[in-house]
Amino acid sequence: MxxxxxxxxxxxxxxxxxxxxxCSLNYQTPFQLLTATILSAQCTDARVNIVTKDLFAAYPDPFSLADADIEDVAKIIKSTGMYKMKSKNIIGMAKALVENHGGEVPQDMDELLALSGVGRKTANVVRGNFWQKPGxxxxxxxxxxxxxxxxxxxxxxxxxxxxxxxxxxxxxxxxxxxxxxxxxxxxxxxxxxxxxxxxxxxxxxxxxxx
Ligand code: SF4
The missing domain is CATH 1.10.1670.10 (Helix-hairpin-Helix base-excision DNA repair enzymes (C-terminal))
Structure with a gap:
C-alpha cells in the first residue's frame, strides 16, 4: 500500500x-489566536483559555500588550509554564506588530516567522484557522x-x-x-x-x- x-x-x-x-483555543482576532498559540507550548488548550480570558481583558490588542509591564503579564500567564520566556515573547511579538505591521498580524509565513516566539507550527495554526491558508x-x-x-x-x-x-x-x-x-x-x-x-x-x- x-x-x-x-x-x-x-x-x-x-x-x-x-x-x-x-480550534479549541478561544480567540476573537488573529492577534489573540497568535498569542494563545504561543502560550499553548507545553500547556493544555484548556489552561490557555483560562489564562487568556484575563490576559485579553487587560490587553485585547497588540497596542496594549506592546506597552505592558512584563511582570504584570508574567503574573497572568504564570500557570501556562515557561512564563518568563512566554511573557517576553508575546510582548516582543506585539511590539513588532505595532512597529512593523501597523498592529495587524501578517499573513505571510516569513513575516510571521520573524516575530518572537513564532515557529512554523504557530504560524500554520494562525494562517490555517484564520485565513484558511494551506499548512x-x-x-x-x-x-x-x-x-x-x-x-x-x-x-x-x-x-x-x-x-x-x-x-x-x-x-x-x-x-x-x-x-x-x-x-x-x-x-x-x-x-x-x-x-x-x-x-x-x-x-x-x-x-x-x-
Ligand atoms: S490506534 Fe493508532 S496505532 Fe493503532 S491501528 Fe489505529 S492508527 Fe494504528
Whole structure:
C-alpha cells in the first residue's frame, strides 16, 4: 500500500468520525489566536483559555500588550509554564506588530516567522484557522500518528510537515490536523493506542507490525 493510499483511507475515516472541527483555543482576532498559540507550548488548550480570558481583558490588542509591564503579564500567564520566556515573547511579538505591521498580524509565513516566539507550527495554526491558508501543524499528535499510520518515515517536524503536505490537499490541511488531534486524544493515544477499536487499523503500518 502506498503512502497516498494510506493517507486517503485515513482522511476519509477522520472526516466521517469527526465531521465538525473547531480550534479549541478561544480567540476573537488573529492577534489573540497568535498569542494563545504561543502560550499553548507545553500547556493544555484548556489552561490557555483560562489564562487568556484575563490576559485579553487587560490587553485585547497588540497596542496594549506592546506597552505592558512584563511582570504584570508574567503574573497572568504564570500557570501556562515557561512564563518568563512566554511573557517576553508575546510582548516582543506585539511590539513588532505595532512597529512593523501597523498592529495587524501578517499573513505571510516569513513575516510571521520573524516575530518572537513564532515557529512554523504557530504560524500554520494562525494562517490555517484564520485565513484558511494551506499548512500542516505538526504537533505531538500529528507527528506520532503520521509515523504510526505510515504517512511519513521522518521524525523532524519540518520533514514531517513536508511529507504530509504532499499527501493532503492544501484546503483540507488545517481541518485534517484538528481531526488528527481529536483522534490522538481519543483513540491513537501516545502510551496505549486503542488499536482494537480503531477504524484505520487495516491501513496502519504500526498495527501491521504488531
Ligand atoms: S491501528 Fe493503532 S496505532 Fe494504528 S492508527 Fe489505529 S490506534 Fe493508532
Amino acid at each position: 502506498t503512502k497516498q493510499e494510506r493517507a486517503e483511507a485515513f482522511e476519509k475515516y477522520l472526516e466521517e468520525k469527526y465531521p465538525v472541527v473547531v 500542516v501543524v505538526v504537533d505531538t499528535h500529528v507527528k506520532r500518528i503520521s509515523g504510526r499510520v505510515g504517512l511519513t518515515d521522518n521524525t523532524t517536524p519540518e520533514k514531517v510537515e513536508k511529507d504530509l503536505e504532499k499527501l493532503i490537499k492544501g484546503e483540507k490541511q488545517c481541518d485534517w490536523c484538528h481531526r488528527v488531534i481529536y483522534f490522538g486524544r481519543e483513540i491513537c493515544t501516545a502510551r496505549s493506542p486503542k488499536c482494537g477499536i480503531c477504524g484505520v487499523s487495516h491501513v496502519c503500518k504500526y498495527y501491521a507490525s504488531l
